[in-house]
Amino acid sequence: MSPLELQKILSSGLLSFPITDFKANGDLDAPSYSKRLQWLTPYGASVLFAAGGTGEFFSLEPQEYSLVIKTAVDTCDGLVPILAGAGGPTRVAIQYAQEAERLGAKGILLLPHYLTETNQDGVATHVDQVCKSVKIGVVVYNRNVCRLQAHHLEKLAEHNPNLIGYKDGFGDIELMVSIRRRLGERFSYLGGLPTAEVYAAAYKAMGVPVYSSAVFNFIPQTAMEFYQAVAQDDRATQNRLLDTFFLPFLEIRNKSAGYAVSIIKAGATIVGHGAGPVRAPLTDLKPAEAEQLAALIAKAGVL
Secondary structure (H helix, E strand, O other): OOHHHHHHHHHOOEEEEOOOEEEEOOEEEEHHHHHHHHHHHHHHHEEEEEEOOOOOOHHHOHHHHHHHHHHHHHHHOOOOOOEEEOOOOOHHHHHHHHHHHHHHHOOOEEEOOOOOOOOOOHHHHHHHHHHOOOOEEEEEEOOEEEOHHHHHHHHHHOOOOOEEEEOOOOHHHHHHHHHHHHHHHOOOEEEEEHHHHHHHHHHOOOOOOOEEEEEHHOOHHHHHHHHHHHHOOHHHHHHHHHHHHHHOOOOOOOOOOHHHHHHHHHHHHOOOOOOOOOOOOOOOOOOHHHHHHHHHHHOOOOO
């Protein structure tokens, strides 16, 4: 799949980031992860991101990363394209990107580098070097310490034909509009805020109709229903699901930093597709919070 072909696929449909399965002791559980992908794939996501943020990329050892990407590629071959998360220090990110390419991933989601504070010119150099290290498509994720501006992305796009996508994790409307207007159809644009459904209609109005759904991990049918409602401007369905599920869901998610991942794993356990605990430094939901989530799922009727 060429970067241009991947860009076309990324420009429509619902995207999702499968959680990564761990055993009770925290070890990677590749067979369980494969079963998860087999369960999720028929629901119709256009792309799945293996070892992304929701997939706890930041907690995986290099050997585990390789196994996660290989499992995803092998399980979903011919069914749905797999993009692989890559990040960390520049040379480490390059190693991950090249390993994902070797294993057959169709593209890379370039997550922010970690710890080191720098200016955005330096971040742009980081992105440039990762793009030049592979031939497959790259989507850059503006989040945390990566806050590239429109002029950075324009220059990067000029020098890297395989930089085909931009994912926004800030929710800065001025920045998003400036990038969308300046880059036009050069990129596919993805909404990437946690619980993206809450922002989906607003992003569509800005020319960003595609987003990644975390709740697809445990209520995939409802996630697809909401996406179709956004695509068809069905405000009644959107408002019903926002009121009965997504806004109460946020109240639980916002109880603690890091719960954007933890609550997804808790949801998967509740619906009978458990993926084990999160790894440190994340923490699992407290028992009472998990009970609140279970009650919300039952009351909202979203299974």
